Amino acid sequence: MYEVSRTDYIDWLDRKQGNGLIKIVTGVRRCGKSYLLFTLFRRHLIEKGVQDDHIVALALDDYDNRQYLEADELYRYIRSKVNDGGHYFILLDEIQLVKGFEAVLNGFLHWKNVDVYVTGSNSRFLSSDIVTEFRGRGDEIRVYPFSFAEVYSIYEGEKQRVWPAYCRYGGMPLVWSTERNDDREQYLKNLFEQVYLADIIGRYDLRGKAEIGDLVNILASSVGSLTNPLRLTNTFKSELGKVISQNTVNAYIEYLVDSFLVSRANRYDVKGLKYISSPLKYYFTDIGLRNARINFRQQDESHIMENIIYNELLRRRYSVDVGSVTTNAKNAEGKMVRKNLEVDFIANKGDKRYYIQSALELSTEKKWKQEERSLLSISDSFKKIVIQRQMVEPWYNNHGILCISVEDFLLNQDSLDW
DSSP states (O other), X not given: OOOOOOHHHHHHHHHTTTXXXXXXXXXXXXXXXXXXXXXXXXXXHHHTTOOGGGEEEEETTSGGGGGGGBHHHXXXXXXXXXXXXXXXXXXXXXXGGSBTHHHHHHHHTTOTTEEEEEXXXXXXXXXXXXXXXXXXXXXXXXXXXXXXXXXXXXXXXXXXXXXXXXXXXXXXXXXXXOOOHHHHHHHHHHIIIIIIIHHHHHHTTOTTOOHHHHHXXXXXXXXXXXXXXXXXXXXXXXXXXXXXXXXXXXXHHHHHHHTTSEEEEEEEETTTTEEEEEEEEEEESOHHHHHHHTTTOOOOHHHHHHHHHHHHHHHTTOEEEEEEEEEEXXXXXXXXXXXXXXXXXXXXXXXXXXXXXXXXXXXSHHHHHHHHHHHHTOOSOSEEEEEESSOOOOEEOTTOOEEEEHHHHHHOXXXXXX
């Protein structure tokens, strides 16, 4: 059985120690939150010298622990375990199963010798509501499915096969516990239908309403394309023969975003220095889940690659927008006209910014000019990068644009600073 170390998350959890806040581990269901906290992080604490009896770990979905689903019982149990002046680590899984868990967690904030880490799924922990509930008192650690680099580290077989396999099956941990492709596909299909959609339908009382599944399919078919509720409403009417309001479409999108299934990428006017409210782009948190919704058809590598790059930037904790650049250009008649160009991603972290284009192939000069046109229209001095599918040695062209392969980008955490 494989094990992915997830050292980046362990380091992140470590850095949160002693900050006086409830550490809230969030992420799409089945992405490995519980294993991260209860196995990898607990092992890390013990290796650091923390005594085992100073780690209070409780899986609240375990039938043996059912008595602690009452808030008072849980509080008394934890209180009995924190019985000296030493420092304790409290790890609670599926905390949302406890009625009134908010009061319990708020009570822990008054204990000066504990660090509290919680995770959960379904109901309120399925969405981002829990972070809002503890605004100013909670610290979110967002966990994603396996990255390309993590899958690469456990892949048994020829390494050049990792990219096509990852593009098809993504990074949900249990996908990589089997070598049978049909099992992988069935698992992803069942996971989306029986877990994610079922949770959303139950949470928002959408029983008997098939539109949420239809919307997922439409977004999956147009991943990385500019859209908005009006366009999606028109798609429902023209392709499915269904009439649905923009407000309903917008609400359904919010459900998907809050469930961490889909991410919203806002558009930013680079020259105007302002956000553009519509249209936007949507990407799937895991490309394998996206593929499962459309029965592994529409394997458009260009848009899949774009989705994977977007997820990797988020995983590295960049704030990511899609860019719009307005410039002057000649039309077919030779007249100067205003033209809007796109920058695939604007990645920001601290005082750093990167303008990034995703290019499946750069085999001709025409393709190169097409990809660099948007970047060269930006006058500031932040770094400009083209990520391409073909394996090449990282290099800078005459305009100072860095060109790297997608595998180099994904396998090297510092690749943007090459």
